Amino acid sequence: MLILGRINNMENIYYPRQATLKNIKEETPTIKTYRFKLDKKLKFKAGQFMQLTVPGIGEAPFTPSSAPGDVGEMEITIMKTGKVTDKLHDEVKVGDTIALRGPFGKGYPMDKFDGKEVLVVGGGVGLAPLRALIYALFDKIEKIKKIHICYGAKSPADQCFKDEYKEWESRKKVSVNLTIDKPHPDWKGRVGLVTCLLEKDYLKKMNADIANSYVVSCGPEVMLKFVTFKLLDVGFKPEQIYLSMNRRMSCGVGKCARCNIGPYYLCKDGPDMCYADIKDYPNVFG
Numbered sequence: 024m025l026i027l028g029r030i031n032n033m034e035n036i037y038y039p040r041q042a043t044l045k046n047i048k049e050e051t052p053t054i055k056t057y058r059f060k061l062d063k064k065l066k067f068k069a070g071q072f073m074q075l076t077v078p079g080i081g082e083a084p085f086t087p088s089s090a091p092g093d094v095g096e097m098e099i100t101i102m103k104t105g106k107v108t109d110k111l112h113d114e115v116k117v118g119d120t121i122a123l124r125g126p127f128g129k130g131y132p133m134d135k136f137d138g139k140e141v142l143v144v145g146g147g148v149g150l151a152p153l154r155a156l157i158y159a160l161f162d163k164i165e166k167i168k169k170i171h172i173c174y175g176a177k178s179p180a181d182q183c184f185k186d187e188y189k190e191w192e193s194r195k196k197v198s199v200n201l202t203i204d205k206p207h208p209d210w211k212g213r214v215g216l217v218t219c220l221l222e223k224d225y226l227k228k229m230n231a232d233i234a235n236s237y238v239v240s241c242g243p244e245v246m247l248k249f250v251t252f253k254l255l256d257v258g259f260k261p262e263q264i265y266l267s268m269n270r271r272m273s274c275g276v277g278k279c280a281r282c283n284i285g286p287y288y289l290c291k292d293g294p295d296m297c298y299a300d301i302k303d304y305p306n307v308f309g
């Protein structure tokens with residue numbers, strides 16, 4: 024059982040707030056969505072991230088996957104990959120308390136999307152931060168021309184939020200485009216890496232208006248790299264591409280210099296960065 028003492032000083036960025044685990048949903052064999060009840064309401068924007076501490080183990084950054092706003096509960100979708108996430112997956116139970124600091128970062132540039140089409144391009148657990156964006160776009164759908172959700176996973180079993188695709192697609196102006204990496208007996212849809220959804224022919228099929236679109240992408244670094252190259256190849260400009268740079272971060276507030284790209288601190292100036300701003304610096308894709 025993980026319990027934290029009550030912490031009163033909420034102004035200090037290093038002091039966390041308490042969050043009690045209310046529900047756990049298994050998305051895939053390695054990804055779970057955790058629903059937390061917060062000790063008091065928290066205002067966050069889609070794309071901003073939290074630092075989550077499992078007491079005694081450590082802290083790691085995660086972007087909420089639930090609808091942004093001024094909320095009393097928050098969902099975070101987490102892939103099992105190391106110390107903190109192993110402990111969460113293997114030992115933390117409903118009723119346990121963890122610690123959250125944040126929100127940090129700027130969040131997605133929501134105002135830029137007004138009057139535009141938005142291509143939301145996710146891979147694997149990368150659909151988690153994008154789900155918060157998708158909800159935020161649904162909230163202002165009258166201002167958005169179209170939302171094209173493009174999502175790639177290794178196999179049908181590796182798809183996150185699969186019980187939501189039908190509801191998303193039933194909405195006006197929204198298309199959901201799915202692919203899995205390799206053929207699978209349970210899958211009748213498209214097969215190939217997520218970049219296959221960004222081929223010129225497929226974009227035409229989606230009726231995507233490249234000149235009047237923004238793209239927001241989140242996934243493994245190698246995916247972001249090939250998504251970016253494909254987007255440039257089919258005619259998107261660097262200014263139209265936003266990438267969620269989910270690199271290792273520590274302080275979350277631009278002090279420790281663990282997450283820089285050129286002059287940018289991804290934790291403070293991102294984590295969602297316009298490709299035009301970062302493209303000329305070394306190691307953009309790791």
Ligand SMILES: Cc1cc2nc3c(=O)[nH]c(=O)nc-3n(C[C@H](O)[C@H](O)[C@H](O)COP(=O)(O)OP(=O)(O)OC[C@H]3O[C@@H](n4cnc5c(N)ncnc54)[C@H](O)[C@@H]3O)c2cc1C
Nearest residue numbers: 072083084085086100101102105106107108151269270294
């Ligand atoms: C802004 C942001 C948002 C994010 N949002 C999400 C999200 O919504 N969902 C999600 O699942 N993830 C998200 N991530 C990624 C998440 O933060 C990491 O998966 C998490 O930090 C892993 O922590 P851990 O302690 O479990 O793993 P660690 O123990 O830190 O290990 C992580 C990986 O690094 C490797 N590793 C560990 N130590 C070393 C070392 N010394 N040298 C080389 N490799 C090493 C491990 O083998 C493992 O593959 C986000 C990251 C950022 C920066």
